Amino acid sequence: xxxxxxxxxxxxxxxxxxxxxxxxPISGHRxxxxxxxxxxxxxxxxxxxxxxxxxNKGNFPxxxxxxxxSNSRSEMNVSTLELGDSALYLCASSSPGQQWETQYFGPGTxxxxx
Amino acid sequence: AQxxxxxxxxxxxxxxxxxxLSCTYDTSENNYYLFWYKQPPSRQMILxxxxxxxxxxxxxxxxxxxxxxxxxxxxxxxxxxxQLGDTAMYFCALGTGNQxxxxxxxxxxxIP
Numbered sequence: 001x002x003x004x005x006x007x008x009x010x011x012x013x014x015x016x017x018x019x020x021x022x023x024x025p026i027s028g029h030r031x032x033x034x035x036x037x038x039x040x041x042x043x044x045x046x047x048x049x050x051x052x053x054x055x056n057k058g059n060f061p062x063x064x065x066x067x068x069x070s071n072s073r074s075e076m077n078v079s080t081l082e083l084g085d086s087a088l089y090l091c092a093s094s095s096p097g098q099q100w101e102t103q104y105f106g107p108g109t110x111x112x113x114x
Numbered sequence: 115a116q117x118x119x120x121x122x123x124x125x126x127x128x129x130x131x132x133x134x135l136s137c138t139y140d141t142s143e144n145n146y147y148l149f150w151y152k153q154p155p156s157r158q159m160i161l162x163x164x165x166x167x168x169x170x171x172x173x174x175x176x177x178x179x180x181x182x183x184x185x186x187x188x189x190x191x192x193x194x195x196x197q198l199g200d201t202a203m204y205f206c207a208l209g210t211g212n213q214x215x216x217x218x219x220x221x222x223x224x225i226p
Contacts, residue, residue, distance in 0.1 A: 033214065043205065043216035056212040090159065100147045100209025105159035 002027065004093050004106035012112045018079040021109045025072050025093030031055075032074040033103060034066060037088040049074050078111075086113045116141045118208050120217035127196045128225050134181075135191045135220045137206030146210035148182065150191045153219075154202040162204070165189065196224045 005024045013019050025032050033056075034046040045058040049068035068074045072093075078085055088110050092103035117140045127133035139148065150162040165173045165182050172180050177197075181190045193200055201224045206217040 035214075035216075042218050045214045045216075048214075056214075058213055088157070092159070100214065102149075102161050102164055103214075104161070105151075107156075107158050 004091060004104055006089075006091050006106040006109050008109060009107065010110050010112075012114065013081050014114050015081055015083060017081050018077065019081060019111060021076045021078075021089055021091075021111075023074045023076070023091030023093075023106060025074070025091075026095075026104055029093035029095050029104070030072050031094045031101070032068055032072065033092045033094075034074070034076050035090040035092065036060075037090055037108070038086070043090075046076065081113045083113050085111065087111060116143075116208060116210055116213065116215050118206050118215045118217040120206050120220050122220045123218070124221045124223075126223040126225055127193075129196055129198060131196055132192060132194045133196055133222065135193075135204055135206075135222065137189045137191070137217055139187050139189060139206070139208050139215075141187075141208060141210050143210040146208060148180075148189045149207040149209065150178070150180070150189075151205045151207060151216075152200075152202045153205065154199075159205075163191065193222075198224050198226060200224050 007022045031050045033048040037043045048056040052068045063079045066076045088108045090108045092105045094101040094103045119138045146167045148165045152160045152162050163175045177194045179192045203219045205219045208215045
């Protein structure tokens, strides 16, 4: 099976812009989670989508949003970018089952905000 | 509030030796899952081992095993017969309630 894919791999944006990141889960996986990784804050959970619905949410402002499509692909959007949004954004997918089943991570999208 | 603490920012081990990475956590939930993830320099996060809190038996995966002490809220990872490919950042993680929490990570270097 193909692994989790994320596009684009690298992005450079300026403050105030918005950005959309994409994640394609492993075939058959219906849960997609998003994480932000920074040197200062480490790995932080953004949100999780399951069957096109946001099932869980971390403590991020409303500028961070997401959605999931019927084919389980997910997008994450960040509006009004701030310098502090520079980070590696990781997506992870898991198969149906109990919550917090094993997550399989993608390679990440590295976002630089100037 | 849920927390995951890894008190060892960096560790090193000689090839073929055994090393133990520490992790403590705090949660008020009864149902939760604990994980160790490995992030090599290439950045792709990989699951090392998973433990359901309701299972008393410690999980093992080949050279990797955990010491799960539920009452002490401790979840350490033991790597036996360390290999050069084990060099990576190791994250302890807790899945509970409606969130997922990572520790700050331990950078492990295997020395030839």
